[in-house]
Amino acid sequence: MGSDESYNFVFKVVLIGESGVGKSNLLSRFTKNEFSHDSRTTIGVEFSTRTVQMDNFTIKAQIWDTAGLERYRAITSAYYRGAVGALLVYDISKHLTYESAERWLKELYDHADPHIVVMLVGNKSDLEPSRTVPTDEARDFAEKKGLMFMETSALDSTNVEAAFNEVLSEIHRKVASKEVTRGSISAVTLSSPIRPSGDTQEERKGCCSRS
Structure with a gap:
């Protein structure tokens, strides 16, 4: 989607959180405007892109959907490297998925850039009658940890866009303001426009090298 367009920045964003919280459907809703009622558990990592316009810049988001199951943890943590944004997702109807947020956050910070932009996302807001995680509780946790916060529903599209x-905008703000300099976000994103020559290996390496 948009792979043949020119773009100014490539931002690598990861989706993290427990299995079954709806990460894959958030990805497919944002990149393809699709939702699957019987989506399978992600094995390892899945990947999709979307190009968006923001403040006269064209930003290509490379979004990596990571598996939430414990047995894939060693594989998926390698994909955190080079990420400049993350959505830490839990299910508002399953408190256990929210309780693990702190552990996911620690794992992310252990492997990703220290200046990564992180949003705590309470997904499945369409399940309001079954809610077990109060909005205020999650918002307070996010504020305490310095995270952005939003509740979404991949099913009915609420707040997915x-x-x-907001995550992409905050990454761009940090890059544009040079708030973060050497060895951080501006170093792992592409600071100059990319020629509209498609996705060459060299272009991908500029932002999202796994080394």
Whole structure:
């Protein structure tokens, strides 16, 4: 989607959280405007892109959907490297998925850039009658940890665009303001426009090298 367009920045964003919280459907809703009622558990890592316009810049988001199951943890943590944004997702109807947020956050910070932009996302807001995680509790946790916060529903599209766009906007703000310099976000994103020559290996390496 948009792979043949020119773009100014490539931002690598990861989706993290427990299995079954709806990460894959958030990805497919944002990149393809699709939702699957019987989506399978992600094995390892899945990947998709979307190009968006923001403040006269064209930003290509490379979004990596990581498996939430414990047995894939060693594989998926390698994909955190080079990420400049993350959506830490839990299910508002399953408190256990929220309780693990702190552990996911620690794992992310152990492997990703220290200045990564992180949003805590309470997904499945369409399950309001079954809610077990109060909005205020999650918002307070996010504020305490310095995270952005939003509740979404991949099923009915509520706040999905807003969540991804706010993360991308905050990454871009940090890059544009040079708030973060050497060895951080501006070093792992592409600071100059890319020629509209498609996705060459060299272009991908500029932002999202796994080394």
